[in-house]
Amino acid sequence: MGADNIVRINIGGQEYSLRTSADEKYIKNVAQYVNDRIKEVENSVAGNQSQLRTVVLSAMNITDDLFAEKNRNEKFANRFETKLKAIREYISDKIKSN
Numbered sequence: 001m002g003a004d005n006i007v008r009i010n011i012g013g014q015e016y017s018l019r020t021s022a023d024e025k026y027i028k029n030v031a032q033y034v035n036d037r038i039k040e041v042e043n044s045v046a047g048n049q050s051q052l053r054t055v056v057l058s059a060m061n062i063t064d065d066l067f068a069e070k071n072r073n074e075k076f077a078n079r080f081e082t083k084l085k086a087i088r089e090y091i092s093d094k095i096k097s098n
Helices: 023-043 051-097
Strands: 006-010 013-020
Touching: 006 023, 023 051
Parallel strands: none
Antiparallel strands: 006 013
16 A cells, blocks of 8 residues: 555544555554553543543553563563573583583
8 A cells, every 4th residue: 555545534523544555454554453452441530520531541561561562572582582591601602512
């Protein structure tokens, strides 16, 4: 798909037309994720909150998801690097002993 692909989505009751090179299904999945997070916030707070407050709290939740995933990826990468280093040392020791 080219950069001129127009995808129409609805987030928080508002219609948006996005010009993107991304796959339409991907963009719609992202929009659905945002909508789901907005609904979670709406269901978790007492009374009617302003739309701006709801969206800001939803953005905080989504950002928390992002940071948590980055943290998991960093921990995985560190474990991988540690194991890779041990394998390299093992191979190097085996080569030297032969």
